Amino acid sequence: MSARTLLVRPATGAAALVAAVLAIVVALVQPAQAHTGLVSSDPGADSTLAEEPGEVSLTFSEEVQGSAFVVAKAPDGSRVDTGAQSVDDKTIRMQLASAGFAGTYLVSYRVVGPDGHPVEGSIEYDVTNGRTAPEAQSPVVAESFVQRHRGPLVAGSVGVLAVLTLALWSRKRADD
Ligand SMILES: [Cu+2]
Numbered sequence: 001m002s003a004r005t006l007l008v009r010p011a012t013g014a015a016a017l018v019a020a021v022l023a024i025v026v027a028l029v030q031p032a033q034a035h036t037g038l039v040s041s042d043p044g045a046d047s048t049l050a051e052e053p054g055e056v057s058l059t060f061s062e063e064v065q066g067s068a069f070v071v072a073k074a075p076d077g078s079r080v081d082t083g084a085q086s087v088d089d090k091t092i093r094m095q096l097a098s099a100g101f102a103g104t105y106l107v108s109y110r111v112v113g114p115d116g117h118p119v120e121g122s123i124e125y126d127v128t129n130g131r132t133a134p135e136a137q138s139p140v141v142a143e144s145f146v147q148r149h150r151g152p153l154v155a156g157s158v159g160v161l162a163v164l165t166l167a168l169w170s171r172k173r174a175d176d
Contacts, residue, residue: 036111037060038060038119038123041057043125048125048127048128051127052130053125055093055095056072056093056096057093058070058092058123059090060113060119061090064090065114065116066087066112068085068109069109069111072094072096072106072108073105073107074103074133076133080105082097100131101127101130101131102133103126104126105124105125105126106123106124108122
């Protein structure tokens with residue numbers, strides 16, 4: 001009875017600690033994304049086009065520093081960004097290849113603003129003319145900072161739990 005109560009309480013405490021750590025990480029990440037932001041795009045976010053565009057342009061609130069990272073994916077998950085990219089002040093242009101599919105296209109970007117902070121996000125647009133795309137291999141979703149760092153965060157949480165469990169276990173042995 002006593003051993004069981006001992007095990008349950010620190011586990012709840014550890015979960016609260018993990019939640020607190022995650023909340024801090026999220027709070028630290030949010031302001032960095034608020035500095036430079038996407039103002040407009042062509043095609044516009046969530047717009048519907050008859051034909052595939054030959055180019056996508058992304059305009060930000062501040063001057064884009066250095067090179068930008070832009071990936072465009074067709075409804076089947078294949079890449080349509082060509083690598084032919086130009087950055088002019090606040091606007092990035094990426095030439096697109098034609099995939100020939102109707103459906104939802106996703107453009108993900110990662111740029112660096114004047115304050116040196118990376119900014120990332122994505123837009124989607126629909127194309128009505130084209131073949132029906134086969135199922136994408138995996139959901140086409142832009143990864144957030146937390147998603148990209150989920151591995152280390154989970155490892156850290158597991159580590160915290162392991163240390164607490166071990167501490168509890170040694171205390172219990174010392175009692176015996
Ligand atoms: Cu910033």
